[in-house]
Amino acid sequence: MGYVSARxxxxxxxxxxxxxxTKRLVSESNWLEEDQILDKLRLLVDRVMSEAxxxxxxxxxxxxxxxxxxxxxxxxxxxxxxSTLPRFAYSEAIDADDATVMRRIVPAFQRVPGNQLLGRSxxxxxxxxxxxxDDDAREEAEKLRAAQTEESRDIEPxxxxxAPRRLMELLREMDxxxxxxxxxxxxxFDITRTPARPPAPRSALLSSMARADTGALVNQWYRxxxxxxxxLHEVTLGEVRHANMPLNVRHPxxxxxxxxxxxxxxxxxxxxxxxxxxxxxxRFDVGYGLCFGHNERKAIAMANLDIACHRDAGRTQLExxxxxxxxxxxxxxxxxxxxxxxxxxxxxxxxxxxxxxxARQRRDA
Amino acid sequence: MxxxxxxxxxxxxxxxxxxxxxxIRRATLAAVAIPGYQVPFGSRxxxxxxxxxxxxxxxxxxxxxxxxxxxVIDQGDDDGVNAVNLRRLVTSSTGxxxxxxxxxxxxxxxxxxxxxxxxxxxxxxxxxxxVPEPLRGVERDMRELARMHAEADYSRMxxxxxxxxxxNGVITQTTGYPCLVNERYVVATTPIPRWDIPRxxxxxxxxxxxxxxxxxxxxxxxxxxxxxxxxxxxxxxxxDSDGARCSLCGxxxxxxxxxxxxxxxxxSDTDWCARQRGSR
Numbered sequence: 001m002g003y004v005s006a007r008x009x010x011x012x013x014x015x016x017x018x019x020x021x022t023k024r025l026v027s028e029s030n031w032l033e034e035d036q037i038l039d040k041l042r043l044l045v046d047r048v049m050s051e052a053x054x055x056x057x058x059x060x061x062x063x064x065x066x067x068x069x070x071x072x073x074x075x076x077x078x079x080x081x082x083s084t085l086p087r088f089a090y091s092e093a094i095d096a097d098d099a100t101v102m103r104r105i106v107p108a109f110q111r112v113p114g115n116q117l118l119g120r121s122x123x124x125x126x127x128x129x130x131x132x133x134d135d136d137a138r139e140e141a142e143k144l145r146a147a148q149t150e151e152s153r154d155i156e157p158x159x160x161x162x163a164p165r166r167l168m169e170l171l172r173e174m175d176x177x178x179x180x181x182x183x184x185x186x187x188x189f190d191i192t193r194t195p196a197r198p199p200a201p202r203s204a205l206l207s208s209m210a211r212a213d214t215g216a217l218v219n220q221w222y223r224x225x226x227x228x229x230x231x232l233h234e235v236t237l238g239e240v241r242h243a244n245m246p247l248n249v250r251h252p253x254x255x256x257x258x259x260x261x262x263x264x265x266x267x268x269x270x271x272x273x274x275x276x277x278x279x280x281x282x283r284f285d286v287g288y289g290l291c292f293g294h295n296e297r298k299a300i301a302m303a304n305l306d307i308a309c310h311r312d313a314g315r316t317q318l319e320x321x322x323x324x325x326x327x328x329x330x331x332x333x334x335x336x337x338x339x340x341x342x343x344x345x346x347x348x349x350x351x352x353x354x355x356x357x358x359a360r361q362r363r364d365a
Numbered sequence: 366m367x368x369x370x371x372x373x374x375x376x377x378x379x380x381x382x383x384x385x386x387x388x389i390r391r392a393t394l395a396a397v398a399i400p401g402y403q404v405p406f407g408s409r410x411x412x413x414x415x416x417x418x419x420x421x422x423x424x425x426x427x428x429x430x431x432x433x434x435x436x437v438i439d440q441g442d443d444d445g446v447n448a449v450n451l452r453r454l455v456t457s458s459t460g461x462x463x464x465x466x467x468x469x470x471x472x473x474x475x476x477x478x479x480x481x482x483x484x485x486x487x488x489x490x491x492x493x494x495x496v497p498e499p500l501r502g503v504e505r506d507m508r509e510l511a512r513m514h515a516e517a518d519y520s521r522m523x524x525x526x527x528x529x530x531x532x533n534g535v536i537t538q539t540t541g542y543p544c545l546v547n548e549r550y551v552v553a554t555t556p557i558p559r560w561d562i563p564r565x566x567x568x569x570x571x572x573x574x575x576x577x578x579x580x581x582x583x584x585x586x587x588x589x590x591x592x593x594x595x596x597x598x599x600x601x602x603x604x605d606s607d608g609a610r611c612s613l614c615g616x617x618x619x620x621x622x623x624x625x626x627x628x629x630x631x632x633s634d635t636d637w638c639a640r641q642r643g644s645r
Contacts, residue, residue: 079410086382193407195580337416344477348539359534
């Protein structure tokens with residue numbers, strides 16, 4: 001009977017698993033090394049770590065390999081793995097000014113304290129698809145490698161900068177900023193332990209966005225620019241940084257602060273022109289974005305949406321949208337659950353359609 | 366529990382760390398103490414995707430021990446792909462036995478159905494919940510939703526049911542019918558069919574609702590008043606099969622699903638159906 005054969009059962013699941021696994025592991029091409037993923041697909045690794053909310057490039061590379069390049073699936077693997085581990089410690093607060101900057105752009109001024117540092121970026125590279133064959137590419141790589149060792153290793157260190165002064169500080173000195181620094185230092189909201197719902201503290205909003213799906217944040221930003229939600233402007237960016245930050249924990253025995261690792265982050269400060277009737281028209285305000293890895297698109301969207309949400313002040317449901325609709329696993333999982341059997345609910349729906357018709361017939365009779 | 370205990374437990378293939386289980390148990394106890402109230406909890410990511418029973422799975426893992434017996438169904442079927450998948454995760458990580466017979470199970474996890482029979486005072490029913498908020502159809506803003514529940518202000522729900530009845534001649538709500546629990550909170554009854562709603566009222570078993578994606582747990586403790594929202598002069602209607610009988614067991618007193626041609630009907634509870642055939 002058709003109904004019975006449509007039931008999958010354990011055999012079908014195992015066959016599907018085996019098909020995926022075999023096709024992935026057994027193929028003509030070489031085994032994909034973790035180092036290759038770390039190296040050659042570094043931006044994908046960064047994106048996956050950022051959306052997983054877990055800094056571990058090696059694990060992220062394994063996840064990307066296992067998921068065959070499906071970023072959201074890789075995020076799922078990492079977060080589900082994280083669920084099996086107890087949490088032993090909390091890191092200490094990081095001062096973002098302790099970071100070493102590898103790239104730093106300040107669009108708001110021509111010249112700024114510290115340097116404009118273009119760094120490793122394709123921003124001004126013409127997007128021509130390179131159609132060179134593998135052999136030519138290898139040859140070029142060898143030439144570049146040779147040139148690099150001959151010429152200068154010292155270009156690299158000089159192209160990094162420790163804690164250039166922030167534009168925000170300058171604007172503060174110019175009395176150009178609304179001051180909303182807090183006197184107290186509240187513990188940040190932990191979105192992994194407490195579900196964030198509006199109204200939520202700013203730390204809940206920022207951590208939700210830091211872990212959000214990149215595409216979702218970009219879409220939220222754009223639908224506010226061009227779509228139905230007009231809650232934000234094209235702000236002026238004060239800082240766009242790609243930096244290495246030290247991560248510190250307190251030693252469980254000695255109580256001393258110990259740096260256990262460096263994490264790379266993208267950090268953005270977005271300067272907003274205040275034009276609301278009840279706002280200070282003589283000053284600017286600033287939105288903040290920070291996420292794991294090199295992902296400027298995400299950090300810029302985040303900083304824009306942070307200030308937009310502050311200015312919105314609960315008037316619309318922007319905060320709810322950001323807190324609840326931007327997580328990659330929430331949205332993708334729910335979307336894909338539509339593939340599950342729904343024949344009980346559908347049966348109930350058909351029954352009501354017939355009930356409505358019968359009610360109409362009774363009325364019209 | 367020491368640090369090394371925690372690490373050992375992880376290495377034994379558990380899906381949740383001990384702290385998470387304790388947190389889920391605490392939230393579950395709070396849910397039982399306030400029937401129908403949606404208790405927030407720090408929902409973890411599971412090996413199954415959110416929307417695929419991750420909330421139900423977390424509850425089941427937190428309440429199941431190796432001396433338990435679990436039944437897992439999807440649409441009433443023990444052999445559905447999703448049921449099979451969840452069952453193997455539960456049994457392999459808890460060491461519990463499995464069964465298809467509800468009366469033998471101490472914990473039954475289900476999507477979209479309550480077993481036709483067999484649940485008693487020794488049973489826990491865990492229902493997977495996609496949308497825990499019963500009022501979302503009438504209000505989208507969570508701040509306002511929180512106020513409505515806090516003040517038991519369900520007036521807009523009543524108005525929407527009234528308008529539905531006036532416009533369509535019947536109340537068209539299909540599954541997940543809104544119910545008032547313990548004369549206090551309106552809950553979303555997952556999407557179980559209306560057929561199953563009367564069995565929630567004054568039930569001998571404990572029902573736990575887990576919404577992993579929306580990070581909410583709520584409960585209907587045993588022997589709780591559960592009333593579907595309807596009007597004094599508009600009786601609550603379960604699904605009508607117009608006298609149809611199951612093509613396998615010949616019975617008409619279970620929830621039936623039809624094939625697309627609508628002439629062949631089958632029990633949705635496959636274990637119940639098999640037992641009817643055995644006893645015939």
